Amino acid sequence: MASPFPGMDPFLEGEMWQEFHGRFANQVSEQLLPHLKPRYAALLAKRFTFGDPVLGIARTIYPDVHIVRQTREAYTVVGAPIELQNPLPVPVPYLAIEIRDVAERRLVTVIEILSPENKRGRGFRDYATKRIEILETDTHLIEIDLLRLGQRIELIGELPRAAYYVLVSRWTRRPNTQVFPVQLRDQLPTIPVPLLPPDPDAQLDLQAALAACFDLVGYERLLDYSQTLPELSAEESAWIAEIQNKFISK
Numbered sequence: 001m002a003s004p005f006p007g008m009d010p011f012l013e014g015e016m017w018q019e020f021h022g023r024f025a026n027q028v029s030e031q032l033l034p035h036l037k038p039r040y041a042a043l044l045a046k047r048f049t050f051g052d053p054v055l056g057i058a059r060t061i062y063p064d065v066h067i068v069r070q071t072r073e074a075y076t077v078v079g080a081p082i083e084l085q086n087p088l089p090v091p092v093p094y095l096a097i098e099i100r101d102v103a104e105r106r107l108v109t110v111i112e113i114l115s116p117e118n119k120r121g122r123g124f125r126d127y128a129t130k131r132i133e134i135l136e137t138d139t140h141l142i143e144i145d146l147l148r149l150g151q152r153i154e155l156i157g158e159l160p161r162a163a164y165y166v167l168v169s170r171w172t173r174r175p176n177t178q179v180f181p182v183q184l185r186d187q188l189p190t191i192p193v194p195l196l197p198p199d200p201d202a203q204l205d206l207q208a209a210l211a212a213c214f215d216l217v218g219y220e221r222l223l224d225y226s227q228t229l230p231e232l233s234a235e236e237s238a239w240i241a242e243i244q245n246k247f248i249s250k
Helices: 017-036 121-135 206-217 234-248
Strands: 040-051 090-101 107-113 140-145 164-169 178-182 190-193 202-205
Touching (some): 202 206
Antiparallel strands (some): 140 164, 190 202
8 A cells, every 4th residue: 555645645744754754865866876877876965954842843852841959048939940941953864865976076966855944943044054055056956845834945936836846956047946836636746857968867756756665664554644734725625634534444
């Protein structure tokens, strides 16, 4: 059994996301590698972003309070003080894919798969700074946003309404960026992966990468399809409720 959804499974946007993120990045790399040889390689690059425990972005659990016993002589006020912890940012690992020229080790294309930490608070600001640094170089940038919630990447102009987006920024075409909007009902697209001229684009089938993750792990056995998803239109809620009923009744 695979995902009950024809495209991206919106229930992955939760406690299974971190596991899925790494798995999906690996499938993207594996799919591209045979088509890039011998001139290029698609390498996994592990980095860290920061989650904010106050906003609930990070999964790290902190104790609510730590009570310290004091002697009566130490204080003239009624009641002992308590100690609370500062909500320090938590480093969260994530994977990107770097396509490099084998001969010169040149960074040709970066493929970023956005995580919740990239789309809120300090993580969003850090990612915005990082992407600007890439956009100022001769490196292609692909950004895959398979998360409905959180801040969107800022572009000049109005994004068409969609659940998900894939952005392809060729350094030869900047500041223009190709935008692939993906609706909840849509399969994930096959997108171009630009390389060094005059080499033609490689093709990345995102739906095939997603299906490979489900085939390998079986996320449909682990996700709670009975929960209610936030920020849906009435039409989207009805469509998802229909899928939920069919899946749960099996």
